[in-house]
Amino acid sequence: MNEPAPDADANRAISLTLRVGELMLASGEGTENVTNAMRAVARAYGVRRIEVDVNLSALTLSNVPDDGSPPVTAERRVRRREPDFAHLVELHDLVAEITARELAPTEARRRLRRIDRPAPVHPPWMAATAPALVAASAAVLTGGGPVVTLAAFVATLLGDRAGTWLARRGVAEFFRTAVASAVGTATAVLMIWQPVPVQASAIVVGAVIALLPGRSLVACVQDGIAGEYVTATARLAEVVFVVTAVLSGIGFVLTFAVRADVPITVQNAPTAPLSLAAPQLLGALMLGLTFALALRVPPRLIPPAAVGGLVIWSVYVGLRWLGWPAVLATAVAAAAIGLLGSVYADRVRVPPMVFVIPAIGPLLPGSALFRGMLKLNLGDVTGGTHYLIEALSAALAIGAGVILGMNVLRALGGRGPGRRTRRS
Known part of the structure; x- marks a missing residue:
């Protein structure tokens, strides 16, 4: 596979x-890792004089042969981007086999077609x-508490289903996200208006966390540092638009609530207690687990991702108990999970983001x-x-901390972000 490729073989490669x-890129990988993977695949099949340009919506690859053959430039658009970590794990495995010279081009193309049409990793109801x-x-x-937890589940499910219904009718994602956050906020406002003696605003907090683009945020910082x-x-603009949509939905409902004299105050808005009591530990563990489900992490890799949520919360709370400022504690806790997640990912040979992002x-x-x-x-x-x-x-702080932790492993000689995945 190392010999210079004839024109037809080079074009196939x-x-x-x-x-x-x-x-x-569509499955959620960072730009640097995508670029490195593309270079590795092309060189493994004998296309060595290449330039790769990756941005958020298109990939360009140019091949300028040494033998005087006509140069070739090809581009591919990325029309669908949705984090799918099961997809990503399979793609990294494929790249590892190609770069280890274990896969012929025809077999690689067959595997790629199968990866592009995968069987669901989780039951449809779970997704x-x-x-x-x-x-x-x-x-x-x-x-x-139990009532608010159930209400948050129902409100977010209704918002998500409303967003799906709007998507089928071609409504832009910005408005779908705004509707989803508005449903959660409206549920909380109704419970405060009744009044129901619970922390109803926790419903909004839950709905907002479910909508925030954690993967895009980390990828934005990762690309900037690289x-x-x-x-x-471009990723920052994406994050800004998503957050703006979330805030728009919240603001729309709160405007009507305030004008209708619903007794809603800042005291209604809870924050997670700085506690390692059972409810907080369970919530952190379940957040890691449920984010892993939402990101389609393969079942065998979900438990470590769930434990990561527990670890990052414990580190954060411990640092706050020591008097650290919230932002600094957040950055250090994120760096800790970036390092630990990368170490574990290096051992099991999967992308670190599979563990880090849910955590x-x-x-x-x-x-x-x-x-x-x-x-x-x-x-x-x-x-x-x-x-x-x-x-x-x-x-x-989350984005910078995660990337710092992952780069510590790289500095110590581990795989880290941006290094080629290879089989041992």
Whole structure:
């Protein structure tokens, strides 16, 4: 597979390489890892004089042969992007086999077609309820109790189903996300209006955490640190639009609630207690588990991802008990899970994000976002801006901390982010 490829073979190798890159990017992989994987596949099949350009919506590969043959430039668009970590694990396995010279091109193409049409890793009902399970887990973490946990589950499920219904009719994702967050907020407002003697606002916190783009956030920071500024900027824009949609849904409902004199105050907005009591430990564990389900992590890899949620929460709470500021504690806890997740991923030969992304769930700033919008709707612009900046700081601390932890492993000689996956 190392000999220079004739034109036809080179073109087939280029086509295969672009398809591998497209599927990896669509499944949630970072730009640097996609670029490295594409270079490795092309070189394994004898296409060595290549340039690879990866951005959020297109991949370009140029081949300039040494023998005077005409240069070839090919591009592939990424039309669907949805995190699918089961897909990603299979793609990394495929790249590892190709780079180890264990797979002929025809067999690689056959495997790629099979990966592109995989059997579901979880039952359909589980995939449909995963966002609602995330919201319920977040409600447990914030101390919402059984009634609020059930309400968060139902509200998020209804919002998700409404979003699916709108998607079938071609409605843009921005408005679908706004509707989903509005449903959760409306449920909380109705429970406060009745009034039901529970922490109803935990419903909103759960719904917000279920909607926040944790993977896109980490990938944005990862691409920026790797010097992929164009893609990092595009991912940042994506994160901003998603968060804006979430805030729009919350703000729309809160505006009507305040004007209708619903007795909603900032005191109604709970934060997760800085506790290692059973409800918080269970909530953190369940957040890791349910995020893993939502991201389609293969079943055998779900338990470590769930434990990661427990670990990141325990580290964060321990640091806060020691008097560390919230942002710094968030960054260090995220770095710890980035390092531990990468070490484990290096041992089992899968992408680190499979463990790291589900684990960051307990630290996502759902409560700060809700408090910020509530303050703004109550006329406290300064207070609302403060909470929104706090949420932004926490989000950036998570992304930077995760990448720092993963790069520590790289510095110590492990695989780390951006290194080629190879079989041992």
